Amino acid sequence: MSCLCVLIFLLLLLHPVNLRFMNHRVPSNCRYQPTEYEHAANCATHALWIIPSILGSSMLHVLSDNQWETISAWIYGFGLTGLFIVSTIFHTISWKKRHLRVVEHCLHMFDRMVIYFFIAASYAPWLNLRELGPWASHMRWLIWIMASVGTIYVFFFHERYKLVELVCYVIMGFFPAVVVLSMPNTDGLSELMAGGVFYCLGTVFFKSDGRIPFAHAIWHLFVATGAGIHYYAIWRYLYRPDTLEGKTSR
Ligand SMILES: [Zn+2]
Numbered sequence: 609m610s611c612l613c614v615l616i617f618l619l620l621l622l623h624p625v626n627l628r629f630m631n632h633r634v635p636s637n638c639r640y641q642p643t644e645y646e647h648a649a650n651c652a653t654h655a656l657w658i659i660p661s662i663l664g665s666s667m668l669h670v671l672s673d674n675q676w677e678t679i680s681a682w683i684y685g686f687g688l689t690g691l692f693i694v695s696t697i698f699h700t701i702s703w704k705k706r707h708l709r710v711v712e713h714c715l716h717m718f719d720r721m722v723i724y725f726f727i728a729a730s731y732a733p734w735l736n737l738r739e740l741g742p743w744a745s746h747m748r749w750l751i752w753i754m755a756s757v758g759t760i761y762v763f764f765f766h767e768r769y770k771l772v773e774l775v776c777y778v779i780m781g782f783f784p785a786v787v788v789l790s791m792p793n794t795d796g797l798s799e800l801m802a803g804g805v806f807y808c809l810g811t812v813f814f815k816s817d818g819r820i821p822f823a824h825a826i827w828h829l830f831v832a833t834g835a836g837i838h839y840y841a842i843w844r845y846l847y848r849p850d851t852l853e854g855k856t857s858r
Pocket of ligand 1: 650695699828
C-alpha cells in the first residue's frame with residue numbers, strides 16, 4: 609500500500625506540468641542548480657524540524673536519570689539539532705547568498721560532514737545505554753573514528769567522487785547496526801530498522817537532482833521521517849520512565 613502511494617506520488621511529480629519546477633541535470637563533476645522553488649523547499653523541509661528537535665532533545669535530557677543517559681541525550685541532541693541547523697543555514701546561503709562562493713563551499717562541506725556525526729549520534733544512545741558484548745562495546749568509540757574519517761574524506765575530496773560519498777554514508781549507517789542488532793535486549797529494533805529503511809529510500813532522491821522535481825527536498829523529508837522514528841524509539845525504549853525495566857544502565 610505504501611509502495612503504491614510512493615509510486616502515485618512519483619508519477620504526479622513527474623507529470624510534465626511539474627517539470628518546470630526543476631532545472632536540467634548537470635554532469636557528475638558539476639553541482640546541480642536548484643530552481644527558486646526547489647531552494648525554498650530545501651530550506652523549509654529542514655528548518656521546520658529545528659525547534660521540534662531542540663524540544664525533543666531537551667525532553668530526553670529531562671528524562672535522564674543517570675550520568676550516561678545525560679551524556680547520551682547531549683550527544684544525540686547535538687547531532688539531531690546540528691543536522692537540521694547546518695542544513696538550513698547551508699541551503700539558505702546557497703539560495704540567497706550564492707555569490708559568497710567560499711562561504712557557500714565551506715557550508716556545503718560542513719553540511720556533508722555533519723551527516724557522519726548525525727549517524728554516530730543517532731547510534732550513541734543505543735551503544736551507550738544498552739548492554740553490549742565485549743567486542744561489540746568497541747563500537748562505542750569506533751563510530752566516532754568512522755565519523756572523523758568521513759569528515760577528513762569530505763575535507764579532501766568534497767564533491768569529487770559523489771558515488772564514493774554515498775557509499776561512505778551507507779557503510780557508516782549500516783556498520784554499527786550489526787552491533788545494535790546483536791544486543792540481548794531487542795526492544796526498539798523494529799523502529800530502528802524502519803528508520804533505516806526511510807534513510808535508504810531517501811538516497812534514491814539524494815541522487816535524483818534534475819530527474820525528479822524537488823528531489824533534494826524529498827530527501828530531506830525522508831531524513832526527517834527516519835530521524836523522527838529513531839527519536840521515538842530512543843524516547844520510548846531508552847528514556848521513557850514507565851519502561852524503566854527496559855533500561856540497562858552501564
Ligand atoms: Zn540538503
